[in-house]
Amino acid sequence: MKEITNKIQEIATRLFNEGKADVFLAWEKQGEDYQVKPYFARSIDDVKNIVFNEYSIHNLSNALLKLRDGHEKIGIVVKGCDSRGIVRLLEDLQIKRDRLYIVGVSCPGMKDPLVAGRNKSGFNKIQEEEGLAKKCQDCIQPNPVIYDELVGSEQAAKLQGERFAKIKAIENMTADERYKFFEDTLSTCIRCYACRQVCVACNCRTCIFDEMKPQWVGRENNATDNMMYHIVKASHMAGRCIECGECERVCPVNIPLMLINQKLIKDVNEFFGPYEAGMQYIEGAKPAMSMYKEKDPDNFL
Amino acid sequence: MKVLSKAKLETVLNTLNENTEVFVPMQKGVQSGYFTWKSFENGKDELMLDVLNVYHSPKNVVLPQTEKMYGIKSKGVEVNIDKTYEDNHPTLIFGARGCDVKGILAMDDVFLTRGYEDSFYKARRSNNIIIANACYNPGPNCFCNAMEVNPVDPVGADVIIRDAGDVYIWEAKSEKGEAITAQIASLLEEKDAKSPESKPFKQNVDYTGVAEKLKGMFEHPFWNKISEPCSNCGMCTYVCPSCYCFDIQVKMWGDEGYRFRAWDSCMYEEYSREAGGGNPRGAGKERFRNRFLHKLEFYKERYGTPLCTGCGRCIVVCPNDINIVKIIDAVKEAE
Numbered sequence: 001m002k003e004i005t006n007k008i009q010e011i012a013t014r015l016f017n018e019g020k021a022d023v024f025l026a027w028e029k030q031g032e033d034y035q036v037k038p039y040f041a042r043s044i045d046d047v048k049n050i051v052f053n054e055y056s057i058h059n060l061s062n063a064l065l066k067l068r069d070g071h072e073k074i075g076i077v078v079k080g081c082d083s084r085g086i087v088r089l090l091e092d093l094q095i096k097r098d099r100l101y102i103v104g105v106s107c108p109g110m111k112d113p114l115v116a117g118r119n120k121s122g123f124n125k126i127q128e129e130e131g132l133a134k135k136c137q138d139c140i141q142p143n144p145v146i147y148d149e150l151v152g153s154e155q156a157a158k159l160q161g162e163r164f165a166k167i168k169a170i171e172n173m174t175a176d177e178r179y180k181f182f183e184d185t186l187s188t189c190i191r192c193y194a195c196r197q198v199c200v201a202c203n204c205r206t207c208i209f210d211e212m213k214p215q216w217v218g219r220e221n222n223a224t225d226n227m228m229y230h231i232v233k234a235s236h237m238a239g240r241c242i243e244c245g246e247c248e249r250v251c252p253v254n255i256p257l258m259l260i261n262q263k264l265i266k267d268v269n270e271f272f273g274p275y276e277a278g279m280q281y282i283e284g285a286k287p288a289m290s291m292y293k294e295k296d297p298d299n300f301l
Numbered sequence: 302m303k304v305l306s307k308a309k310l311e312t313v314l315n316t317l318n319e320n321t322e323v324f325v326p327m328q329k330g331v332q333s334g335y336f337t338w339k340s341f342e343n344g345k346d347e348l349m350l351d352v353l354n355v356y357h358s359p360k361n362v363v364l365p366q367t368e369k370m371y372g373i374k375s376k377g378v379e380v381n382i383d384k385t386y387e388d389n390h391p392t393l394i395f396g397a398r399g400c401d402v403k404g405i406l407a408m409d410d411v412f413l414t415r416g417y418e419d420s421f422y423k424a425r426r427s428n429n430i431i432i433a434n435a436c437y438n439p440g441p442n443c444f445c446n447a448m449e450v451n452p453v454d455p456v457g458a459d460v461i462i463r464d465a466g467d468v469y470i471w472e473a474k475s476e477k478g479e480a481i482t483a484q485i486a487s488l489l490e491e492k493d494a495k496s497p498e499s500k501p502f503k504q505n506v507d508y509t510g511v512a513e514k515l516k517g518m519f520e521h522p523f524w525n526k527i528s529e530p531c532s533n534c535g536m537c538t539y540v541c542p543s544c545y546c547f548d549i550q551v552k553m554w555g556d557e558g559y560r561f562r563a564w565d566s567c568m569y570e571e572y573s574r575e576a577g578g579g580n581p582r583g584a585g586k587e588r589f590r591n592r593f594l595h596k597l598e599f600y601k602e603r604y605g606t607p608l609c610t611g612c613g614r615c616i617v618v619c620p621n622d623i624n625i626v627k628i629i630d631a632v633k634e635a636e
Contacts (some may be wrong), residue, residue: 030622030624030627035622037621037622037623038529040526058621062532066585114620117616117617120440121353121440121442121617122352122354122438122443123352123355123356123440124352190357191535192536193534193569194532194534194535196534197533198532198620210569210570212571215550218550218552220552221564222367250536252539252618254331
C-alpha cells in the first residue's frame with residue numbers, strides 16, 4: 001500500500017507540475033489508520049497528505065459531482081468499482097472525459113473504516129468482523145475499467161460462490177413473506193438519505209425526493225413512506241447501479257440495500273442483457289434502461 | 302445507600318412499565334437505540350446498559366421522528382382543526398448517559414423557554430422521567446466534559462444509577478425521582494456499595510473561546526477545506542441527541558387529513574429552500590458551516606451552553622470521517 005501511495009503522490013506531483021490537474025481527488029488520513037476520508041488536493045503542497053491504504057474504501061467518483069459545474073482539470077484515483085462510477089457519470093453526461101486524468105488502482109480489497117470505528121466506539125457488545133469489507137466480498141471487478149494510468153498489479157475478483165445466492169433466497173419466499181421482509185427491514189430507515197448522497201448513480205440535480213410541488217414521497221417516518229422512498233430510489237437504479245456497495249456500507253441502521261440493487265442487476269441482465277452497468281465506456285453508449293426498443297420484453301408487467 | 306440488585310433489574314423494569322412507557326438502551330436485531338421495554342424479546346434482544354452508549358439517542362421519546370399535531374377537516378374554503386394530538390402519556394427513559402440527558406435539556410431550552418412554549422413538546426416532556434446511568438469510563442470519541450456535561454453526576458436526571466458490579470447504586474435527584482423510588486421501594490435494598498473510579502478522558506478537547514472566535518469566522522476559508530469530504534447526508538443530525546429541527550407538513554385525503562411534524566436536517570438542500578425558490582444555503586459548504594456554527598456558536602450565544610453534548614455519535618457514524626473534535630481544534634488553530 002505504501003508503494004501505491006508513493007506512486008499516486010508521484011503522479012499527483014507530476015500532474016500539478018505539468019499543469020494537467022487543478023485538483024486531485026484521493027484520500028487523506030487523520031489520526032488512526034482507519035480515519036481515512038476523501039481528499040481534494042489542490043496544490044503540490046497538499047500532495048504529501050495523500051494516502052492510499054487498506055481503508056481507502058470510499059467511492060471517489062461521487063466526489064466528482066461537487067466539481068461537475070466547474071472547469072478545473074481533475075486528477076482522480078479510482079479502484080475497480082469507483083472506475084465503474086466514472087463510466088456511470090460519463091454515460092449520464094455529468095462530466096467531460098477530457099477534464100479527467102484517471103489514475104486506476106487495481107484493488108486488493110478494502111477494510112471498512114466504519115466497522116473499525118464502530119468496534120472502537122464502545123457502543124458494541126459484540127465486535128464486528130474487521131477483515132475484508134462486506135461489499136468487497138461481493139466484488140466482481142477489482143481492476144479499473146477506465147484509466148489513463150494504472151497503478152498496482154492486476155487483482156482477482158473477490159466474489160466466492162454464487163453471485164445472486166442471497167437474491168434467489170428472497171425470490172423463493174412467498175409474496176407475503178417477501179413483503180413482510182421488506183416492510184420490517186425498511187421500516188427501520190431514518191431517512192437520513194446517506195444512501196442517496198454517497199451514490200454515484202444518484203446524480204440528479206434536483207432529486208425527486210427533494211421536490212415539493214408536487215411532493216412525490218411523504219416525509220413521515222413510517223413503513224409506507226419509507227418503502228415509497230426505497231422503491232422509487234431502487235427503480236431509478238435499474239441498469240445504473242455499478243455495485244460499489246457504498247449505500248449499504250454507510251447506512252446507519254444497517255439496511256441491506258444491496259439486496260434490492262442486486263435484484264435489479266440480475267433482472268436487467270436477464271431481461272435486457274447480457275448487461276453489466278459501467279463495465280466499459282463507449283462514447284454515446286446508453287445504459288440498458290435509458291432507451292426503449294419495441295422488442296423489449298414486457299411479460300413481467 | 303439504596304441499591305438495585307442487577308438480578309432484580311427486569312422486575313424493576315416490569316414494575317415501572319405498569320403505568321409508564323419505559324424506554325431502554327437495546328440491541329434489537331441489527332438496530333441499536335432506545336426501544337420500549339414492552340417490545341423486549343428475551344433471547345432475541347439485548348439490554349445495553351453496560352456498554353458506553355447505543356447508536357441512536359433517546360431524543361425520539363420526547364421528540365418523535367414523526368408526530369401528529371392536528372386533525373383537519375375542510376369544507377369548501379373553510380378549514381377546521383377537529384383534533385389536537387398532544388400526547389402526555391407517561392414515559393421513562395432508563396439508563397441515559399449524561400450526554401443524552403444534556404441533549405434533552407437543550408431541547409427543553411428551545412421548546413419551553415424564551416417566550417414560547419411548544420405545547421406538543423411540553424405535553425410529552427411534562428410526564429417524562431429520566432433515569433441516568435452515570436458514566437465513568439469515557440470512550441475514544443467522548444468529550445462531554447468539554448461540553449459542560451458532568452458524566453458522573455448529570456444535571457437534569459430524576460434518578461441517577463451507578464454501576465457498582467452486582468448492584469446499581471440508586472439515587473433519587475428530584476421529586477419525580479422520589480416518586481419512582483417509592484414505587485419500586487420493595488425492590489431496592491439498603492446496602493453499602495462503592496461507585497466506580499472515574500477513568501480519564503481519552504482525548505483532550507478545549508472548547509474555551511471557540512464560540513467567541515467563531516463569531517468572526519463566518520467567511521473564513523477553512524470552511525472550504527473542512528467541508529469538502531462531507532456528502533451532505535443527514536445522518537449526523539439524526540443520531541445527534543440534541544439536534545431538534547423539524548418540518549411541519551400536511552397529509553390530506555379529500556376533505557380530511559392531519560398536520561404532522563417530522564425531523565428535518567439542516568444538511569438537506571430542501572431545508573433552507575425558500576418559497577420563491579431561492580436558497581441562502583444552497584451550497585453544501587454553507588449547510589455544513591451552519592450545522593457547526595449552530596452547535597458551537599449560535600446556540601451558545603442564545604442559551605449560554607453549546608448544543609453539542611460531546612457524545613461522539615456523529616464521529617462514529619460519519620461515512621466521510623467528519624470529526625467535530627477536529628473542527629473545534631481547527632477553529633482554535635485558525636488564524
